[in-house]
Amino acid sequence: MHRAGSFVAQHISPVTAEQVQPNGVDLTLEAVLEQVEPGRLGREGKTVGERRALDCADPDTETYRLDPGGYVLQYAETVHIPEDHVGFIYPRSSLMRNSCMLNTAVWDAGYEGKGEGLLEVHHPVELERGARVAQIVLADATHDETYDGSYQGERTR
Numbered sequence: 751m752h753r754a755g756s757f758v759a760q761h762i763s764p765v766t767a768e769q770v771q772p773n774g775v776d777l778t779l780e781a782v783l784e785q786v787e788p789g790r791l792g793r794e795g796k797t798v799g800e801r802r803a804l805d806c807a808d809p810d811t812e813t814y815r816l817d818p819g820g821y822v823l824q825y826a827e828t829v830h831i832p833e834d835h836v837g838f839i840y841p842r843s844s845l846m847r848n849s850c851m852l853n854t855a856v857w858d859a860g861y862e863g864k865g866e867g868l869l870e871v872h873h874p875v876e877l878e879r880g881a882r883v884a885q886i887v888l889a890d891a892t893h894d895e896t897y898d899g900s901y902q903g904e905r906t907r
């Protein structure tokens with residue numbers, strides 16, 4: 751069962767009433783990165799290649815103008831996935847209706863941090879820093895142990 755937005759909101763910080771949706775909570779854009787060197791996933795271990803933070807095309811309004819391509823998007827909110835739950839991200843529908851897609855991996859029980867997502871841009875788009883771009887939902891889930899990986903606490907310290 752997926753939990754109501756009001757439940758999800760208890761695990762997101764900071765959060766405003768505008769972000770709370772019937773079935774989840776909207777996350778906002780903190781930064782857009784462009785990968786500049788290859789990463790590697792091996793049989794043992796992994797490395798994330800260097801990413802460069804993009805400048806806003808309009809610094810006054812903190813607006814990014816993105817051409818078609820793949821970008822790493824960083825969310826502004828700290829998310830805590832409570833025990834007995836798993837999280838998933840969906841794009842805000844207006845982002846998708848503008849020919850962009852935001853992809854998700856699994857948000858594990860016990861994870862806490864400011865996460866990232868892969869933004870696919872299929873038509874030029876403008877995104878303002880602080881704009882609501884994604885929605886996180888929580889579903890009930892059984893699990894073994896809780897998340898203790900390399901991304902625990904990312905961008906919160």
Ligand SMILES: O=c1ccn([C@H]2C[C@H](O)[C@@H](COP(=O)(O)OP(=O)(O)OP(=O)(O)O)O2)c(=O)[nH]1
Nearest residue numbers: 854855856857858861865866867897899900901
């Ligand atoms: O779209 C997503 C999905 C997950 N996460 C966060 C929450 C998740 O709990 C954590 C780690 O994800 P995963 O376990 O898939 O990472 P990994 O590549 O297996 O690395 P590690 O083993 O170091 O955790 O990253 C995101 O920021 N964005």
